[in-house]
Amino acid sequence: MHGKFDDLGRFADPSLLILTSLADGPKHGYAIMTDVADFSGVGMEPGTLYGALSRLERRGWVRPLETQERRRPYEITAAGEAVLAEQVTTMQEIVRVARLRTGMAWGS
Amino acid sequence: MADWLSRHLVAWHPPRWRERYREEMLDVLDQHQVSAWTVLDLAGSALSAHADPAYRMAGFSMARLRRAVAGPAMILATLVLVLGTLVAFAAYQERWHLSGEGGVGEVAFAPGRGLLVSAVGIAHQDSMDTVWDVTDPARPRQLSAFQGGEPTVLSPDGRTLATVSFGGQPVLWSITDPRRPARIAVLPTKDGSALWGEAFSPSGGILAVAYTDRIYLWDVASPTRPRLLRTPEMPVTNPPPYAPQEFAFSPDGRMLAILTGTDQVTLWNVADPARAARLATLTGPRDALQAIAFSPGGNLLAGVTYHGIVLVFSLADPARPVLTTTISDIMPDALWPDGLLQHPDAPPCPSCGPADYAVGFTPDGRSLTVLVERQESSVSGDAAITNDSRDTVFTWNVTGSGAVTGFSTAFRDVVGDLPALAPDGRTVVDGAPHSNAVYLWTLP
Numbered sequence: 199m200h201g202k203f204d205d206l207g208r209f210a211d212p213s214l215l216i217l218t219s220l221a222d223g224p225k226h227g228y229a230i231m232t233d234v235a236d237f238s239g240v241g242m243e244p245g246t247l248y249g250a251l252s253r254l255e256r257r258g259w260v261r262p263l264e265t266q267e268r269r270r271p272y273e274i275t276a277a278g279e280a281v282l283a284e285q286v287t288t289m290q291e292i293v294r295v296a297r298l299r300t301g302m303a304w305g306s
Numbered sequence: 307m308a309d310w311l312s313r314h315l316v317a318w319h320p321p322r323w324r325e326r327y328r329e330e331m332l333d334v335l336d337q338h339q340v341s342a343w344t345v346l347d348l349a350g351s352a353l354s355a356h357a358d359p360a361y362r363m364a365g366f367s368m369a370r371l372r373r374a375v376a377g378p379a380m381i382l383a384t385l386v387l388v389l390g391t392l393v394a395f396a397a398y399q400e401r402w403h404l405s406g407e408g409g410v411g412e413v414a415f416a417p418g419r420g421l422l423v424s425a426v427g428i429a430h431q432d433s434m435d436t437v438w439d440v441t442d443p444a445r446p447r448q449l450s451a452f453q454g455g456e457p458t459v460l461s462p463d464g465r466t467l468a469t470v471s472f473g474g475q476p477v478l479w480s481i482t483d484p485r486r487p488a489r490i491a492v493l494p495t496k497d498g499s500a501l502w503g504e505a506f507s508p509s510g511g512i513l514a515v516a517y518t519d520r521i522y523l524w525d526v527a528s529p530t531r532p533r534l535l536r537t538p539e540m541p542v543t544n545p546p547p548y549a550p551q552e553f554a555f556s557p558d559g560r561m562l563a564i565l566t567g568t569d570q571v572t573l574w575n576v577a578d579p580a581r582a583a584r585l586a587t588l589t590g591p592r593d594a595l596q597a598i599a600f601s602p603g604g605n606l607l608a609g610v611t612y613h614g615i616v617l618v619f620s621l622a623d624p625a626r627p628v629l630t631t632t633i634s635d636i637m638p639d640a641l642w643p644d645g646l647l648q649h650p651d652a653p654p655c656p657s658c659g660p661a662d663y664a665v666g667f668t669p670d671g672r673s674l675t676v677l678v679e680r681q682e683s684s685v686s687g688d689a690a691i692t693n694d695s696r697d698t699v700f701t702w703n704v705t706g707s708g709a710v711t712g713f714s715t716a717f718r719d720v721v722g723d724l725p726a727l728a729p730d731g732r733t734v735v736d737g738a739p740h741s742n743a744v745y746l747w748t749l750p
Binding site: 226227228231232235236241243244245246247248249251252256265267268269270 | 312315326329337343349351483485486
């Protein structure tokens with residue numbers, strides 16, 4: 199179901215939220231946490247945030263920028279944008295099937 | 307304890323991980339409200355990083371194995387201890403909060419976000435702040451509670467809360483996530499004088515902090531790094547008890563109105579805080595002003611005095627303010643705590659204190675609202691307890707030049723304490739005197 203997110207294990211969902219947060223521009227760690235809380239209501243803790251960030255960085259989906267004082271902003275890479283688009287497409291398909299099977303009209 | 311433990315858990319990550327992420331993670335912890343979940347999450351992160359081949363140390367030795375086992379064992383033992391303490395503290399905090407001794411003291415609004423923060427407690431610095439979702443005023447939801455102190459004022463974007471906290475210092479809290487308020491900065495108090503109020507500029511970039519003798523301006527454009535601005539001394543004399551309206555920024559943020567004497571308001575030009583300059587002094591009748599408010603256009607300033615005299619000044623030329631309206635006959639129409647109007651000879655009870663006031667305009671600037679609350683109080687220990695109170699709300703139509711026409715009153719009948727007007731000028735907020743309950747009233 200998760201495609202390239204499969205091997206992220208418990209960091210798959212936080213990674214999706216982080217990539218979504220970075221899609222509109224670079225952010226440092228705390229800005230990502232507050233942004234994610236704003237748009238999804240998910241309260242991400244620092245351990246999870248950096249566990250996911252380190253994995254995203256190793257996969258080349260996010261790139262660290264130059265540190266500003268103690269804060270290091272991260273930006274999404276082209277590969278990260280591609281994997282995010284792929285994941286969103288998968289989720290849209292899940293929503294489509296769920297709507298069909300439950301007969302519910304969501305968010306229309 | 308949780309804060310201390312979370313920082314140690316960062317240090318328990320593998321060396322290569324620490325080299326890369328330690329500083330930025332500690333920076334995040336500085337801004338984050340650490341909880342038991344944070345500690346558990348960091349413990350999981352440390353264990354996961356130790357198991358991660360990218361960060362696991364190369365080679366193997368018994369000493370390393372012992373260290374590897376000792377770390378998690380210590381984490382586990384400490385976690386059990388800390389979690390027990392946190393659960394006990396949370397239980398105590400919840401019980402303390404629900405008892406709500408002293409009643410709701412102050413409220414702050416973030417209308418753009420549908421949030422309201424109320425503070426409850428006897429001593430200001432010990433106050434418990436509660437964040438409410440009032441998007442649907444008929445069904446307010448409690449989002450979080452924390453021991454933050456009072457008074458409480460919210461930045462215009464509703465993301466930063468200023469309180470006076472332990473030790474009497476102003477403290478900034480982030481409520482970007484209103485379910486998880488986080489302390490982000492403490493503003494040091496230089497001369498140890500008592501703080502009596504705070505106000506954000508309309509842009510949210512400046513926080514005015516009033517002490518008993520003068521006002522300081524802080525640059526809080528970056529709330530985690532507040533900077534004290536060098537300004538000329540802006541004195542305050544005889545400050546009345548705290549109320550948000552007793553000093554106020556104009557809607558464009560270029561002026562600051564401060565009660566500088568019992569019957570005077572001084573207008574300061576703070577367009578450039580470093581060159582703050584006194585513009586004018588507004589003087590009304592010889593009666594102590596209690597509350598002031600700018601009109602939304604900034605062209606009027608309204609005030610109400612100790613004896614209920616309502617004043618409107620025109621600020622068409624801020625350097626030459628003109629007193630355009632004086633209304634001195636509202637108090638006979640203000641209910642006494644027993645709900646009666648006429649007491650020709652004497653107040654209805656010996657323990658009736660002076661009235662509390664709030665003043666405000668509707669967002670269109672066409673209505674002026676003055677709220678009068680008369681209370682009957684008694685003293686229990688060191689605290690004044692409100693036994694009964696009645697609010698009377700007066701509204702007038704007001705023109706752009708400061709002329710006042712029409713008149714209406716709306717009465718209500720509730721035991722409340724410390725009334726406040728919401729920024730819409732049509733919602734009255736009142737706190738129950740013996741609990742953390744907050745009442746919202748929409749004016750007819």
